[in-house]
Amino acid sequence: MSVPALIPFKPRNPKTRLSCVLELPEREKFAQMMMCDVVVAAREAGCEPFLLGTEPFSFNGLPVIVDPGGLNESINTYLEKNSGSLLIIMADVALASGPAIRRLITTKADMAIVPGTGGGTNAIYLSSADRFRVSYYGMSFEKHLRIAEECGLSCEVVDSFLIHTDIDEREDLVELLIHGKGMSSRYLHELGFVLSADKGRVRVVRDTSGT
Amino acid sequence: MSVPALIPFKPRNPKTRLSCVLELPEREKFAQMMMCDVVVAAREAGCEPFLLGTEPFSFNGLPVIVDPGGLNESINTYLEKNSGSLLIIMADVALASGPAIRRLITTKADMAIVPGTGGGTNAIYLSSADRFRVSYYGMSFEKHLRIAEECGLSCEVVDSFLIHTDIDEREDLVELLIHGKGMSSRYLHELGFVLSADKGRVRVVRDTSGT
Numbered sequence: 001m002s003v004p005a006l007i008p009f010k011p012r013n014p015k016t017r018l019s020c021v022l023e024l025p026e027r028e029k030f031a032q033m034m035m036c037d038v039v040v041a042a043r044e045a046g047c048e049p050f051l052l053g054t055e056p057f058s059f060n061g062l063p064v065i066v067d068p069g070g071l072n073e074s075i076n077t078y079l080e081k082n083s084g085s086l087l088i089i090m091a092d093v094a095l096a097s098g099p100a101i102r103r104l105i106t107t108k109a110d111m112a113i114v115p116g117t118g119g120g121t122n123a124i125y126l127s128s129a130d131r132f133r134v135s136y137y138g139m140s141f142e143k144h145l146r147i148a149e150e151c152g153l154s155c156e157v158v159d160s161f162l163i164h165t166d167i168d169e170r171e172d173l174v175e176l177l178i179h180g181k182g183m184s185s186r187y188l189h190e191l192g193f194v195l196s197a198d199k200g201r202v203r204v205v206r207d208t209s210g211t
Numbered sequence: 212m213s214v215p216a217l218i219p220f221k222p223r224n225p226k227t228r229l230s231c232v233l234e235l236p237e238r239e240k241f242a243q244m245m246m247c248d249v250v251v252a253a254r255e256a257g258c259e260p261f262l263l264g265t266e267p268f269s270f271n272g273l274p275v276i277v278d279p280g281g282l283n284e285s286i287n288t289y290l291e292k293n294s295g296s297l298l299i300i301m302a303d304v305a306l307a308s309g310p311a312i313r314r315l316i317t318t319k320a321d322m323a324i325v326p327g328t329g330g331g332t333n334a335i336y337l338s339s340a341d342r343f344r345v346s347y348y349g350m351s352f353e354k355h356l357r358i359a360e361e362c363g364l365s366c367e368v369v370d371s372f373l374i375h376t377d378i379d380e381r382e383d384l385v386e387l388l389i390h391g392k393g394m395s396s397r398y399l400h401e402l403g404f405v406l407s408a409d410k411g412r413v414r415v416v417r418d419t420s421g422t
Contacts, residue, residue, distance in 0.1 A: 100370055115372075118413035119389045119406070138408060139389070159311055161326075161375040169412060178330045178352070195330070197349055201380065202329035 003105050003125075005047035005087040006078065008071055009035050011057050015092070017169050021206055022191075030187055032059065034094040034167060037182035044098025045105060047087055052078070071136050079129045086129040093122050094176055094184040095162040103158050110153035114163040115141040117172070123163050173204045214316050214336070216258035216298040217289065219282055220246050222268050226303070228380050232417055233402075241398060243270065245305040245378060248393035255309025256316060258298055263289070282347050290340045297340040304333050305387055305395040306373040314369050321364035325374040326352040328383070334374050384415045 013024065014031035022030060035051075039062065042049040050063035052074060057064065067074035075088065087105060089096065093116075104112040104125040111132060116122035119139035126132050131151055135143045148155040165175050167184075176185050177195055192207040224235065225242035233241060246262075250273065253260040261274035263285060268275065278285035286299065298316060300307065304327075315323040315336040322343060327333035330350035337343050342362055346354045359366040376386050378395075387396050388406055403418040 097370070115390070118385055139406075139413065141389070159308070159373050160370050161372040162370050164372040164375075174329055178350070179326070195350075202350065 003047045003085045003087050004082075005042040005049040005089055005101075006075065007035060007038055007042070007049055007051050007089055007091050008075070009051045009053050009091045011053065011059075012055075015168065018167075018173075021170050021173075021193075021204075026191065030184060031091065033182075033184035033187045035091040036060075037094045037180075037184050038089060038091055038096055040182060041096040041098050041101055042087065042089065045101035047101065047105065051091075072134055075134045075136075079126075079133060082129040084129060086126045087123065088126075088134065089123040089163075090116070090166060092167045093163050093165065094167055094182060095165050095179050096123075097162050100158075100160045100162045103160065104163075107156045107158070109156040111148060112156040112158050113141070113144055113148075114158050114160050116164060116166045117168070120166065122166055123158075170204065171201075174202055177204060178202075214258045214296045214298050215293075216253040216260040216300055216312075217286065218246060218249055218253070218260055218262050218300055218302050219286070220262045220264050220302045222264065222270075223266075226379065229378075229384075232381050232384075232404075232415075237402065241395060242302065244393075244395035244398045246302040247271075248305045248391075248395050249300060249302055249307055251393060252307040252309050252312055253298065253300065256312035258312065258316065262302075283345055286347075287344045290337075290344060293340040295340060297337045298334065299337075299345065300334040300374075301327070301377060303378045304374050304376065305378055305393060306376050306390050307334075308373050311369075311371045311373045314371065315374075318367045318369070320367040322359060323367040323369050324352070324355055324359075325369050325371050327375060327377045328379070331377065333377055334369075381415065382412075385413055388415060389413075 015027045018027055039049045052065050054068050056066050104123055107125060110127050112125040113121060114123040119141050121140040121144050131153060133147060167176055173188060173193060177188060177193060193204050194207055196203050196205045226238045229238055250260045263276050265279050267277050315334055318336060321338050323336040325334040330352050332351040332355050342364060344358060378387055384399060384404060388399060388404060404415050405418055407414050407416045
């Protein structure tokens with residue numbers, strides 16, 4: 001049976017920490033492209049993705065649940081009412097692949113989790129949604145491990161670079177340009193983003209001469 | 212049969228990009244601690260680690276091969292002479308775990324590879340060492356995929372955050388402090404490094420008042 005995949009999505013003024021390299025309409029389109037990449041990967045893994053947003057919007061016929069509450073409140077409201085399996089995956093893990101998501105949803109534990117950059121949480125799989133509650137923001141990975149323990153749930157930490165990589169800041173675009181095969185990396189290329197290797201780490205620069 | 216694990220190691224003046232937060236003796240000790248963490252993980256995976264260095268040194272009875280040549284030259288000299296299986300893993304992937312390394316050395320392909328931050332290469336497993344040659348520096352991940360193709364070797368890209376994370380710059384210490392369970396993260400704690408969450412991403416600060 002296919003696993004529902006909840007993707008929180010904010011269509012308006014998203015990814016503000018990319019304002020230094022992307023204008024508002026570009027950020028909105030880029031956030032949509034990343035969400036599309038996540039949707040494609042979730043479907044490839046055999047999930048049925050749907051969006052959770054604070055206001056009505058439509059995108060390519062994807063089911064949308066609208067809840068004006070905060071992220072934690074709206075997800076926890078959903079969890080309480082659903083006893084089946086559920087994947088919760090962030091809309092900005094644009095490198096996520098079908099096989100990476102399969103590793104989560106085929107866990108033998110009660111739940112599986114992938115941490116994000118800086119101690120966040122990028123994906124959670126729950127075999128019984130109503131037995132867990134989320135607490136995003138800040139160092140949520142540790143918080144979610146603690147909640148799993150409090151709820152008596154066994155939890156596998158899945159070691160995935162592709163799902164660990166969330167795209168929030170300029171330097172995150174490097175990994176997307178190197179490893180991305182989806183719509184969001186193609187869009188960055190169209191906008192003139194290229195890799196630049198100086199002495200230290202590889203960086204991105206935007207070449208606007210051709211756009 | 213156990214897989215030899217080649218770990219290139221530079222004991223003198225290592226990790227210069229951490230000079231902003233670590234004095235020279237601290238950098239040398241930190242590099243040793245990270246190498247130890249990699250050795251422990253490699254052994255846990257069933258490998259037999261040995262070091263490759265440009266000058267003689269001894270460390271905890273680990274076998275050491277000394278070759279004054281450059282990184283690529285000395286590894287390729289070793290590869291030419293060895294037809295068995297081999298793991299090549301960098302000394303600064305301090306989060307590497309036994310299970311993560313097992314995923315590489317149990318690949319069904321001729322070889323397996325884990326990219327590093329910014330398009331580098333952090334680990335390569337070869338079922339027959341003498342059929343491959345390395346080309347580190349710069350964006351070596353793409354180069355290694357191309358060499359695999361030229362050599363007619365099937366290659367699995369292993370999706371591991373733990374092996375993808377190399378510790379070169381100050382911001383890399385964040386992931387080590389969050390996820391590290393070995394000697395190197397313990398050493399950072401001893402030196403007074405703590406996580407600091409400001410508005411954006413989590414950063415590290417060093418509190419020297421207690422040291």
